[in-house]
Amino acid sequence: xxxxxxxxxxxxxxxxxxxxxxxxxxxxxxxxxxxxxxxxxxxxxxxxxxxxxxxxxxxxxxxxxxxxxxxxxxxxxxxxxxxxxxxxxxxxxxxxxxxxxxxxxxxxxx
Amino acid sequence: xxxxxxxxxxxxxxxxxxxxxxxxxxxxxxxxxxxxxxxxxxxxxxxxxxxxxxxxxxxxxxxxxxxxxxxxxxxxxxxxxxxxxxxxxxxxxxxxxxxxxxxxxxxxxx
DNA sequence: TGCCTATTTGGCTATATTGCCAAATAACGA
DNA sequence: TCGTTATTTGGCAATATAGCCAAATAGGCA
Numbered sequence: 001x002x003x004x005x006x007x008x009x010x011x012x013x014x015x016x017x018x019x020x021x022x023x024x025x026x027x028x029x030x031x032x033x034x035x036x037x038x039x040x041x042x043x044x045x046x047x048x049x050x051x052x053x054x055x056x057x058x059x060x061x062x063x064x065x066x067x068x069x070x071x072x073x074x075x076x077x078x079x080x081x082x083x084x085x086x087x088x089x090x091x092x093x094x095x096x097x098x099x100x101x102x103x104x105x106x107x108x109x110x
Numbered sequence: 111x112x113x114x115x116x117x118x119x120x121x122x123x124x125x126x127x128x129x130x131x132x133x134x135x136x137x138x139x140x141x142x143x144x145x146x147x148x149x150x151x152x153x154x155x156x157x158x159x160x161x162x163x164x165x166x167x168x169x170x171x172x173x174x175x176x177x178x179x180x181x182x183x184x185x186x187x188x189x190x191x192x193x194x195x196x197x198x199x200x201x202x203x204x205x206x207x208x209x210x211x212x213x214x215x216x217x218x219x220x
Numbered sequence: 221t222g223c224c225t226a227t228t229t230g231g232c233t234a235t236a237t238t239g240c241c242a243a244a245t246a247a248c249g250a
Numbered sequence: 251t252c253g254t255t256a257t258t259t260g261g262c263a264a265t266a267t268a269g270c271c272a273a274a275t276a277g278g279c280a
Binding site for chain 2 (some may be wrong): 225226227228229245
């Protein structure tokens with residue numbers, strides 16, 4: 001595996017890693033509806049503010065969101081518009097799993 | 111956040127987590143070309159066979175790949191055809207980052 | 221059966237992630 | 251300036267992940 005390819009794979013992995021947490025996926029889904037401040041996200045998530053802030057920091061480092069400080073609040077928004085399509089594929093994975101589960105139960109019952 | 115939504119987010123996160131590693135992304139890219147046995151993947155990756163086997167196990171648990179034992183070899187293949195599109199979005203994230211980096215350098219130079 | 225190859229599993233250490241609390245920082249209004 | 255609110259950062263403990271080696275398992279063949 002050459003160095004370029006390795007770097008590229010590592011870059012991709014960083015992006016995916018930034019998304020790979022339930023709370024961060026929740027944040028992304030909420031930001032699809034429009035920008036949100038940390039305080040509102042925190043209220044919806046129900047974790048410590050510092051925890052939410054750190055998740056936002058991970059998303060920012062991963063290039064998923066942008067922040068904008070206005071007054072004493074910080075508003076976050078999605079940086080890349082395609083995140084929605086992105087999840088289409090994840091859903092396919094989940095649906096395939098679900099179907100396999102159904103198939104499995106059907107076979108057992110037969 | 112209700113229980114259903116939470117479960118769904120956790121399921122999505124599991125899929126993304128399974129993909130979020132350079133070696134596993136490499137494997138997925140290679141499997142896009144067609145099925146591969148563990149031994150060939152191991153040779154390409156250059157890590158211990160046991161390490162590669164564990165990565166494959168993670169991908170299998172995540173619903174990304176399927177395995178098929180034939181003789182004393184195990185062949186892995188992609189389970190969901192959309193993985194390619196999937197990466198289109200990750201690429202957009204990376205390109206946006208790259209563009210920002212260029213912008214940043216340009217501003218500095220100005 | 222016994223040996224060889226392919227793969228998985230167990231066990232270990234090193235490292236990374238998560239989530240909380242407490243403290244630091246920033247902006248706002250009295 | 252002081253107090254209040256919003257957010258980030260530091261630090262800690264619990265847990266998860268990654269990679270290696272060694273051992274177990276499975277299949278093929280003499």
